[in-house]
Amino acid sequence: MTEPVLRISEVRKEFGPVTALAGVSLDVREGETVVVIGPSGSGKSTLVRCAHQLESIDGGAMYLDGELLGHRRSPGGLRALNERRIAAQRRRMSMVFQQFNLFPQFTVLRNVTDAAIRVHGRDRSTVEQEARELLERIGLAGREDHYPRQLSGGQQQRVAIARAVLVRPRVMLFDEPTSALDPELVDEVLAVLRTLAAAGTTMVVVTHEMAFAREVADRCVFMEAGRIVEEGPPGELFAHPRTDRLRAFLSRHLSEKEGVS
Amino acid sequence: MTAMSTVEETATSPDDVASARGRFRPLRWLFVLVLVVLLAQLVVFLVGNDRFQWDVVAKYLFEKSVMAGLGTTVLLAVAAMVLGSLAGGVVAAMQLSGFGPARWVATLWVGLFRGIPPLVQLIFWFNLAYLLPKLSLGIPFGPVFGTWDANTVITPLTAAVIGLSLVESAYLAEIFRAGVSSVDPGQRDAARAMGYPPGQTLLRIVLPQAMRVIIPPAGSQFINVLKGTALVSVIAMSDLLHAVQVIYNRTYEIVPMLLVACFWYLVVVTLLTAGQRRLERRFSRGHLPVAPRRNR
Numbered sequence: 166m167t168e169p170v171l172r173i174s175e176v177r178k179e180f181g182p183v184t185a186l187a188g189v190s191l192d193v194r195e196g197e198t199v200v201v202i203g204p205s206g207s208g209k210s211t212l213v214r215c216a217h218q219l220e221s222i223d224g225g226a227m228y229l230d231g232e233l234l235g236h237r238r239s240p241g242g243l244r245a246l247n248e249r250r251i252a253a254q255r256r257r258m259s260m261v262f263q264q265f266n267l268f269p270q271f272t273v274l275r276n277v278t279d280a281a282i283r284v285h286g287r288d289r290s291t292v293e294q295e296a297r298e299l300l301e302r303i304g305l306a307g308r309e310d311h312y313p314r315q316l317s318g319g320q321q322q323r324v325a326i327a328r329a330v331l332v333r334p335r336v337m338l339f340d341e342p343t344s345a346l347d348p349e350l351v352d353e354v355l356a357v358l359r360t361l362a363a364a365g366t367t368m369v370v371v372t373h374e375m376a377f378a379r380e381v382a383d384r385c386v387f388m389e390a391g392r393i394v395e396e397g398p399p400g401e402l403f404a405h406p407r408t409d410r411l412r413a414f415l416s417r418h419l420s421e422k423e424g425v426s
Numbered sequence: 427m428t429a430m431s432t433v434e435e436t437a438t439s440p441d442d443v444a445s446a447r448g449r450f451r452p453l454r455w456l457f458v459l460v461l462v463v464l465l466a467q468l469v470v471f472l473v474g475n476d477r478f479q480w481d482v483v484a485k486y487l488f489e490k491s492v493m494a495g496l497g498t499t500v501l502l503a504v505a506a507m508v509l510g511s512l513a514g515g516v517v518a519a520m521q522l523s524g525f526g527p528a529r530w531v532a533t534l535w536v537g538l539f540r541g542i543p544p545l546v547q548l549i550f551w552f553n554l555a556y557l558l559p560k561l562s563l564g565i566p567f568g569p570v571f572g573t574w575d576a577n578t579v580i581t582p583l584t585a586a587v588i589g590l591s592l593v594e595s596a597y598l599a600e601i602f603r604a605g606v607s608s609v610d611p612g613q614r615d616a617a618r619a620m621g622y623p624p625g626q627t628l629l630r631i632v633l634p635q636a637m638r639v640i641i642p643p644a645g646s647q648f649i650n651v652l653k654g655t656a657l658v659s660v661i662a663m664s665d666l667l668h669a670v671q672v673i674y675n676r677t678y679e680i681v682p683m684l685l686v687a688c689f690w691y692l693v694v695v696t697l698l699t700a701g702q703r704r705l706e707r708r709f710s711r712g713h714l715p716v717a718p719r720r721n722r
Binding site for chain 2: 262
């Protein structure tokens with residue numbers, strides 16, 4: 166079997182006395198869409214934030230294409246990397262946040278292209294051309310010169326996704342990308358995620374959207390209390406939960422979301 | 427039926443609010459009346475009272491020594507602001523650092539230079555030679571590269587620049603720290619997530635947003651230091667105030683000479699305020715323009 170793009174191995178994370186991740190292992194293979202579900206506070210967001218090194222981890226190890234993340238091996242044992250080296254590792258991944266976190270002082274076009282130009286050192290006109298095409302495909306043509314605050318939440322989140330796509334990441338991480346949106350704006354963002362998944366993007370999506378998980382995920386991971394409780398193809402997982410906890414979670418979420426529609 | 431006729435009625439009705447006049451506001455009329463009376467009194471006072479000696483004000487307004495004093499005042503203010511900003515930036519970074527000893531030093535720095543009255547600090551630096559007769563540059567407990575007599579190094583100018591810069595650095599450090607803290611932590615997260623190295627995260631993403639919060643108080647602080655330079659007249663530094671004092675000590679035309687100083691202080695402060703407004707507009711890009719509040 167080929168090496169996974171992202172390997173998370175026995176990762177532990179504590180916030181003071183609270184254990185957020187109690188030894189989580191997850192392999193994400195090339196082109197795979199992994200959807201992480203679970204109740205609030207189960208550690209889903211912490212997992213992707215740790216994977217992108219926005220939080221340091223307290224134990225375990227993470228690898229991107231086989232390269233150890235955050236530390237280097239030295240004769241005296243492992244050494245934490247400095248922030249510049251970590252930034253270089255982050256450049257091979259990208260992330261979309263629940264609160265969009267677009268840069269308010271930049272226009273839409275600048276938001277999407279700035280990192281690709283300034284950080285990756287790619288040619289401005291090529292990147293801008295690519296950005297305009299991408300913005301058009303996700304329904305944002307003509308918005309290039311708007312500022313983020315002039316856009317709706319759904320539009321802002323689509324810009325944030327475009328920004329994360331344009332740096333050509335090995336893996337994209339989504340931290341509850343639709344949780345801050347008004348219900349009628351959720352679908353336009355999920356549509357973009359579907360397109361990305363269909364195009365073979367390697368991605369990890371933390372979400373509460375069960376229908377989306379069932380439809381798009383190659384593999385679904387159920388977390389609770391900082392552990393992965395169950396994982397598998399979504400059809401199997403949703404139809405035959407093996408644990409009471411997943412069964413309880415599913416009955417709560419499937420009834421309220423899909424019972425209506 | 428009745429509903430329909432009502433609709434038709436309002437279209438041509440005298441009740442259409444589009445033609446309404448504003449509310450009657452008697453207090454505003456009273457305010458204007460009082461204002462006009464006070465203004466009239468002020469004009470009579472300024473013009474009618476010949477002790478203002480406006481002819482003397484006009485005579486000395488562009489006097490050479492006054493111009494030189496104005497130059498010194500502006501130069502001191504700019505030097506204190508530039509050096510104070512540099513030091514203030516370092517102190518703010520130390521305050522925001524996760525390294526305890528750096529935070530303690532920064533807190534002590536701010537407490538000390540913000541806590542002691544600027545006038546006291548100026549006199550202290552001017553008298554540094556009493557504490558340290560010799561100033562040396564070298565490696566601690568190692569070789570010395572050069573030694574100078576403190577009395578020649580500490581002139582009124584250097585004492586003034588050191589004193590004012592230190593005071594400025596303490597105030598500006600607080601302003602910078604507040605500005606950086608005001609930026610949504612999600613912005614730093616996003617910059618790091620996009621792979622910006624630490625320096626670019628600060629300079630490209632965080633600081634431009636912090637500037638919106640930093641500029642108004644920093645502008646006030648610049649105005650404060652400009653006025654604060656008047657303190658240096660006590661250590662015989664020939665600033666604007668000192669220049670007019672020299673003249674009125676000779677001619678006893680105290681009031682008109684103080685008016686000369688007031689005029690120039692106000693000119694510079696007005697220019698600074700205009701500059702500050704321009705900067706504020708520049709850094710408010712992307713933050714929807716807030717229309718000035720106006721009640722009708």
